[in-house]
Amino acid sequence: MSQQMCVHLQDLSKSGKTWQWDIPAERLMSDEGSVNPLEGVCHTALWQGSIEYAHGIYTLSGMWRVTMVRRCVRCLCKFEWLAEQECQRKYSLTEPQDMDDEEKLDIEVIPLSDSLNLMDVLREDIWLAWEACVVCKETCKGLCQGCGMDLNQGDCQCHSLASDHPFAALAAMKFDK
Ligand SMILES: [Zn+2]
Ligand SMILES: [Zn+2]
Structure with missing residues (x-):
């Protein structure tokens, strides 16, 4: 050939x-x-x-x-x-x-x-x-903003704490600065 x-x-x-x-x-x-x-x-x-x-x-x-x-x-x-x-x-x-x-x-x-x-x-x-932003897979969960753990490997401490925390709902809200 x-x-x-x-x-x-x-x-x-x-x-x-x-x-x-x-x-x-x-x-x-x-x-x-x-x-x-x-x-x-x-x-x-x-x-x-x-x-x-x-x-x-x-x-x-x-x-x-x-x-x-x-x-x-x-x-x-x-x-x-x-x-x-x-x-x-x-x-x-x-x-x-x-x-x-x-x-x-x-x-x-x-x-x-x-x-x-x-x-x-x-x-x-x-x-x-060429695409500048590529992901390893569409379902990639990325890194935790808090501790940097790869969330594809499992849940990190921040996540399991966050859901039971009394202020957990606040974390999901957006505040104007
Ligand atoms: Zn990824
Ligand atoms: Zn975390």
Whole structure:
């Protein structure tokens, strides 16, 4: 299986190009290409797709799946964040004609002398899908505000005290300062 990541669009045959690659984590974190390396990739990633040509436009449709070590914003533990997304791009070798400005925005012009680096496309797409706040699981209970205990591990002292405490109801109320 060859991983010819750089594609000269003008050389694409009529049948286009399809690929299905397993990309080693180290490669996504290396500094090849022109997009910033990814961080914390922990398994082989999947990158598959195709490029088809019609009426002057090269349409890339693909999907990727990557796992990265991230930190949960609630409980602060590290976990494996699985991201999976579809990727749609359009390219042209020349400034597209007969299109309104909005349509043109979707099309990236690649000069004839350049090639399209599919590794860059993949990493750019993963960065775009990056979510700043991720949780280890939707039901993550996070840390206790009082003692800092991870509430996924069980109830802490503050919680068991709070419910019997005569002022427990007050704790649930909000006061204007
Ligand atoms: Zn968590
Ligand atoms: Zn606590």
